[in-house]
Amino acid sequence: MTPLSFYATETNEPSVIGWMPAAAVYFRDPDGHLLEYLAMLFDQPDPERRVTTWSDWNANRTPRNATSVVERIRDALPDEAAALEALQRRSSDVWEEYRAQLAANPDAIEPPHQAIAEGRVRVAVDASQRRLGFSVVQPVEAGRCELDDLFVEPESMRLGVGRLLVDDVASRAAAAGAAYVDVIAKPNALGFYERVGFETTGDVPTRFGRGVRMSLGLSRTSRASWLDSRPRLLKERPERASIGSHQGRMVT
Numbered sequence: 001m002t003p004l005s006f007y008a009t010e011t012n013e014p015s016v017i018g019w020m021p022a023a024a025v026y027f028r029d030p031d032g033h034l035l036e037y038l039a040m041l042f043d044q045p046d047p048e049r050r051v052t053t054w055s056d057w058n059a060n061r062t063p064r065n066a067t068s069v070v071e072r073i074r075d076a077l078p079d080e081a082a083a084l085e086a087l088q089r090r091s092s093d094v095w096e097e098y099r100a101q102l103a104a105n106p107d108a109i110e111p112p113h114q115a116i117a118e119g120r121v122r123v124a125v126d127a128s129q130r131r132l133g134f135s136v137v138q139p140v141e142a143g144r145c146e147l148d149d150l151f152v153e154p155e156s157m158r159l160g161v162g163r164l165l166v167d168d169v170a171s172r173a174a175a176a177g178a179a180y181v182d183v184i185a186k187p188n189a190l191g192f193y194e195r196v197g198f199e200t201t202g203d204v205p206t207r208f209g210r211g212v213r214m215s216l217g218l219s220r221t222s223r224a225s226w227l228d229s230r231p232r233l234l235k236e237r238p239e240r241a242s243i244g245s246h247q248g249r250m251v252t
């Protein structure tokens with residue numbers, strides 16, 4: 001089989017479609033039809049470059065990161081419960097092993113009406129107010145705050161959105177008097193929680209198999225060093241007191 005470029009000429013590297021941006025390789029099937037294999041890229045779109053080669057794109061690309069994607073994190077609104085449920089389903093579906101379980105137990109995901117009404121849901125949005133992810137916490141009790149849910153849109157994963165949502169949860173929990181944020185992590189998300197500062201405290205059985213109990217210490221020292229270890233990415237808003245193998249995706 002001969003790999004072809006966007007312009008159907010023989011090539012040994014993908015073409016990059018700058019306005020998406022996406023990497024694409026083309027093939028002719030036995031009937032002569034042109035087949036496209038396309039993978040979205042994490043980089044910033046660059047429509048002016050139109051279509052270029054993979055090597056040229058990488059020599060001059062502008063990577064996307066949380067600074068460019070997250071405009072702010074705000075309280076969820078009562079009329080977006082259904083949209084957040086849909087986001088949670090898309091996000092959960094990235095873990096292949098949970099897909100069948102969730103399909104068999106659709107009640108496991110519900111619109112977070114009550115949590116929104118209680119002000120426990122925070123939503124990360126981009127500059128066009130598109131939802132990128134959200135968090136749900138329990139109220140602070142006895143100096144601890146439980147992170148119930150954390151979901152990022154599949155196409156916005158690995159851009160720092162989850163980290164910013166944890167940062168937001170931690171800041172608000174600390175302001176409300178918590179010393180720890182606790183979470184029961186799926187084994188797949190363990191690496192993420194470790195990267196953002198959580199420590200494992202033990203295993204716990206869940207409805208869908210093994211869960212890992214983890215805690216993030218919010219003491220002044222550990223929190224300060226954790227925050228100082230990376231740039232502050234969120235734009236502060238005056239109205240706020242406090243602050244994969246993804247299928248078909250090419251990770252650069």
Ligand SMILES: CC(C)(COP(=O)(O)OP(=O)(O)OC[C@H]1O[C@@H](n2cnc3c(N)ncnc32)[C@H](O)[C@@H]1OP(=O)(O)O)[C@@H](O)C(=O)NCCC(=O)NCCS
Nearest residue numbers: 091151152157158159160161162163185186189191192195
């Ligand atoms: C887990 C999840 C919230 C992470 O959000 P994200 O926005 O993709 O994560 P970030 O980009 O902020 O990642 C922060 C760090 O964790 C790392 N990381 C992210 N996901 C990871 C994973 N699954 N395993 C290991 N490390 C991971 C990132 O590489 C990054 O590391 P760095 O500091 O070295 O750059 C997101 O993948 C998700 O919504 N998954 C599906 C739902 C889910 O499992 N939620 C958790 C319920 S327990």
